[in-house]
Amino acid sequence: MSTVQQDFKRRLARAEITVSAVHAADLHAASNRRFLRALVHICEVIRERFLLMGLDPALAVSLRKGEEAAAKLAAIPETEALRTADEALTHSDLDDCREDANSVRAKIQRMADYIADDIINKGVQPDFAKASVAELWAFCVAMEDLARAIKSEDKAEIPTGPCARVGVSRVFRNPNTVKGVVMNQMV
Numbered sequence: 001m002s003t004v005q006q007d008f009k010r011r012l013a014r015a016e017i018t019v020s021a022v023h024a025a026d027l028h029a030a031s032n033r034r035f036l037r038a039l040v041h042i043c044e045v046i047r048e049r050f051l052l053m054g055l056d057p058a059l060a061v062s063l064r065k066g067e068e069a070a071a072k073l074a075a076i077p078e079t080e081a082l083r084t085a086d087e088a089l090t091h092s093d094l095d096d097c098r099e100d101a102n103s104v105r106a107k108i109q110r111m112a113d114y115i116a117d118d119i120i121n122k123g124v125q126p127d128f129a130k131a132s133v134a135e136l137w138a139f140c141v142a143m144e145d146l147a148r149a150i151k152s153e154d155k156a157e158i159p160t161g162p163c164a165r166v167g168v169s170r171v172f173r174n175p176n177t178v179k180g181v182v183m184n185q186m187v
Contacts, residue, residue: 120146
């Protein structure tokens with residue numbers, strides 16, 4: 001192999017490494033911004049649900065994570081072009097996220113079922129001061145399930161199956177939201 005060919009291969013290899021490193025850094029930054037946006041959105045929805053239920057959102061200490069995420073986003077010059085670029089960069093992970101989204105929806109619904117059972121049988125609510133964002137969301141889903149059961153005048157049966165997951169699906173329409181936020185908040 002000639003010196004010119006070797007030099008060309010070396011330069012090509014360096015260029016490929018540089019491009020992949022830049023892409024990885026961009027992808028990480030875009031994923032982080034999407035995570036922050038999703039966390040802000042989910043915490044806002046939980047806060048709204050608490051207010052509708054007559055509960056003080058200040059009791060839910062984990063909602064501060066949404067406020068912190070909003071502050072981090074405020075420090076970034078957030079534009080529609082940046083959101084579009086983030087969507088394009090993170091779009092390739094969509095298939096993986098769909099599987100994760102289904103798994104997380106199922107976990108949230110199981111958590112909601114346990115919470116509903118505790119409310120019905122023991123009269124116990126979660127400790128909002130210690131609850132994670134996922135537990136707070138599951139509480140909101142459980143309360144929606146119970147409200148549907150009461151509204152249907154069938155207090156003995158808590159809705160299960162696809163109808164019960166409506167509460168989870170409203171916020172988690174975007175699979176990246178599920179993967180990014182809830183998986184990190186399950187602890």
